Amino acid sequence: MTTTSKDNGPQRSDARTGTGGGARRRAKGSSALASERREHLVKLAAELFAKKGYQATTVRNIADEAGILSGSLYHHFDSKESIVDEILSSFFNELTAANQAALEKGGDPRAVISALVRICFSTLVPHRAAIMVMQNDWNYLKQFDRFDYLSRSEEETERMWIGQIERGQETDLFRSDIDPKLTYRMIRDTIWVTVRWFQPGGRLDAQGLADHYIKVLFDGISVHQ
Amino acid sequence: MTTTSKDNGPQRSDARTGTGGGARRRAKGSSALASERREHLVKLAAELFAKKGYQATTVRNIADEAGILSGSLYHHFDSKESIVDEILSSFFNELTAANQAALEKGGDPRAVISALVRICFSTLVPHRAAIMVMQNDWNYLKQFDRFDYLSRSEEETERMWIGQIERGQETDLFRSDIDPKLTYRMIRDTIWVTVRWFQPGGRLDAQGLADHYIKVLFDGISVHQ
C-alpha cells in the first residue's frame, strides 16, 4: 500500500494574515474614497466567481472585466484569496448579525425559526455571489487556514438553530421524533442550495420562496384532514 | 485488414467523443480482466475528486495515488475529463435505471415519492464520490459539451418527480398550495447536499436518513393535533 501521494493540500498557505473573521482591513490603498474602486472590483470578482467558480476564474478574468491589467489588481489586493475572503466575510458578518438580532428579539421557537429562515432567503439576492461561492467552492477554500473563521462562524449558527429546535420540541411545538442537528442541516442546505437555480425575476421572489418553504417545513407536503 | 487507424489529422478536431449518456465504452484496453485495473484507477480518482475537487486534483495526484507516473494514466484514459465522465455516467446510469423501475412499479404518489427519495439516499454510500463531484464541480463541468447528457438526464428526472407531485395534488394527497417544480428542486437539493456531511459510520445510516427526511417532508416538523 505504498502511497507515494503528495496530496500537498494548500499549496501556498504561507500563513497568510487572513482577514480574521472578515475584519476587512484593507491590505492596500486606504484613501477612503479610493476604496470605492476597491469595492467595485470586489463586486466584479464576485460575479465571476459565482458564474465560473473560484478556481476557474483567473485573476486576468477579473482584471479584464475591470478594464485593467492583471498585475494592477495587486495594487488593491494582495492575492486572489484575499478577494474571495472579502466577499465571504462581508456576507458572513451580515448574516451573523441578523441572526443574532432575530434571536434577541425572541418569540416562540416557531417564530424564531421562521425569522431565521426568512433571513437566509433575504440574503439570496444581495449576497447571491457569496452564497454561490460558499456552495460551490467551500470544499476547496476550507483547506486554507485563512478561512477557518468561516467554519467557526458556521458552528455558532448551528448551535443557535439547534437550540431553537430543541426548545420547540420541549414546548411540544415540534415533533419529538426528529433529530435537531439533522433537521437543522437539511434546512440550512435546502435554503442555500436554492442559489443555484433561483432567478430574481422569476415567479417567486426571495420572500415568496421563504413563505413556500416555511409552509412545507412546518406542515409537510401532505394534506392533513 | 482491420484498420484501427486514428489518423486524426489536425489536433483541433475537437469533437469530444463523450461517452454519450455514459455508454462507458472504454477508450483503451479491453481485455475484460485488465479493466479491473482501470476500475481501480477510476475509484482512486473518484476519491481524490471528492476530497479535493475536480479542478484541484491533478493528474499527478491520481497517478501518485496509484503508484505510477502521470503519463501512464493515459494508457487507460483519454483525458482527465474522461475519468470524471466515467464516474458520473456510471452513477447517473444506475440512478436513472432505479428511478425508472420505481416508477414502473407504481403505487400512489406518496409511495412513489417515498421510493424515489429512498433511491437517492441509497446511492449516498456507493456513489459518494460521484455525488460529491456532482455537487461541487457541476458548475465547472457543465460547460463542456461532453457532459450535456447529464443535464438531459436531470431534466428527465425532474419530469418524473413533478409528474408524481402533481398526481398527488390531483388526488388530494398533497397540498395544492405548493409549487411542484419548486418543491421537487428543494427535495432534490436537500438530499444530494447531505453528501457533504454524511458519514457512513454515524448515528444514522443512509436509510435512517431517508426515513427521517420522508417524515419531515410529508408532515413537516410541527406537531399536528
Added chain:
Amino acid sequence: MTTTSKDNGPQRSDARTGTGGGARRRAKGSSALASERREHLVKLAAELFAKKGYQATTVRNIADEAGILSGSLYHHFDSKESIVDEILSSFFNELTAANQAALEKGGDPRAVISALVRICFSTLVPHRAAIMVMQNDWNYLKQFDRFDYLSRSEEETERMWIGQIERGQETDLFRSDIDPKLTYRMIRDTIWVTVRWFQPGGRLDAQGLADHYIKVLFDGISVHQ
C-alpha cells in the same frame, strides 16, 4: 465601461482566430514602441524555425534564445502557432502586394514574368526564414484552419501567373506546346526551393540568381543556332 473581458468559457471553444490573411493584429501588447520587442522575438523564432523546422523547435528553444522563460513568451503571443502565423503572413502580404504592383505596371508577358521572377528571388534574403518554413513545414501547417488564407493566397498567385503565360502563348511569345499550369508550378517550386541552399554571401546574390534563372527559363540551356 470598456470590457475587454475574454471570459472564454469552455476552453475547447476552438474557433482559432487566425490572423485572417495575415492582418497581423497583435494579440497582446500594443504600445507601438513595445512591439519592437515582439518583432525581435518573432525574428528569433523565425531563425529557429528555419534552422530546425517548426515542429522540432520548442517554445523553450525560442525563449532560451531570447533569454527569458518559456511562459514569458505567452505575454507576447497566444501560441506557438501564432508566432509562425505572423512570420508567414508578413511574408505573404509583402509578396502579394509586390506581385499585384508588377501586374498593374503591365508590359508584355515576358516583362511581367521577368518581374514576377525577380520579385520572388528578391524575397530570398529578407524573408529567408519564412520561405524556409513554407518549404519545410507547409505540409504540416496546412492542416490547421488558421493557415487557410495561405492556400487562398497561393491560388490567387497561380491565377496571376497562368494568365501571363497564356497571354504570352496567345501573342506568340511563348511556345504553345507547354502547359501553363505545369510550367508555373515548376517555376514556382524551382525558385522557392533555392532557399535550401542559397547563401547570401556566395558567388551570386539573389538578383544574380534571378538573372541566371530567367535566362534558362526563357531560352533553355541549349545553344541555339
Added chain:
Amino acid sequence: MTTTSKDNGPQRSDARTGTGGGARRRAKGSSALASERREHLVKLAAELFAKKGYQATTVRNIADEAGILSGSLYHHFDSKESIVDEILSSFFNELTAANQAALEKGGDPRAVISALVRICFSTLVPHRAAIMVMQNDWNYLKQFDRFDYLSRSEEETERMWIGQIERGQETDLFRSDIDPKLTYRMIRDTIWVTVRWFQPGGRLDAQGLADHYIKVLFDGISVHQ
C-alpha cells in the same frame, strides 16, 4: 548577448549503427518469409510519413494502420528512425544504381542528361513516399549521424550531373553562360519538388512530365524564330 540556448541538436544520436548506405541489414526478425511482413510495415509507415510528415507521424499511427500495438513494432524495427532509414536508403540505392547505368551507357551530354531527368521522374510513382520524406523531412533528419550517407550519396550524384553539364558546354551543346552547379541544383529541385503536387492519375503521367520538362529545360519557354 547571453545566449542560453540549448539547441541540443540530435537528441539521441547515440551513435546508432545506421544502416550505412542502406545496407538494410534487418535489425530483428530474419526468417526470410517474415520479412514480407516487415516490408508491408515499411510501406504503411512510408505512406504515413509522406502524408503527415515524419515527425508528425507517431509510432502509434503506424501501429494502428497495421492493426497492432505500438510496442509490437519494436519486434520488427529498433526505432522509428530505422524505419525511415529503410525507406530512404532503398530509394537512394535504386536511384544511384540507375544513374550509374545511364552514365555507363554513355551518349552525348544531351542524351545523358535526358536520361538522368527521365530516371528522376520515373521514381516519382514507385518511390513517391520516399521522395516526399526527402523533400519535407530532410532538414530534420540530416541532423542525425545515421543519415550522413544520404548527403554523401547526393554529393556523388551532383558530381555526375555537373560533369555532364560541363561536357555539354565544352562541346558547344550547352550555353557557356550558365553555371553548371547552379543549373544542376535547380534541375534537381524542380524535379523532386513536383512530388508535392504530382497525381499519378492526372493529365500527364511521370514520363509526360519528364518530356515536358526536358523540352523547357533545353529550349526554354520562348518561341525561337
Added chain:
DNA sequence: AATGAATGAGAGTTCATTCAT
C-alpha cells in the same frame, strides 16, 4: 509475433504573482 502496462522525458500552455517604470 504480439500484448499491455509502464517509463521518463519533454511538449505547449496557464496563471498567480512581482516589480521597475
Added chain:
DNA sequence: AATGAATGAACTCTCATTCAT
C-alpha cells in the same frame, strides 16, 4: 493607480521506447 514584462511552478497531455508475459 496602472502598465508591461517577466517569473517560476505547475498543469494536462504526448510519445518513443522497454519489457515481462
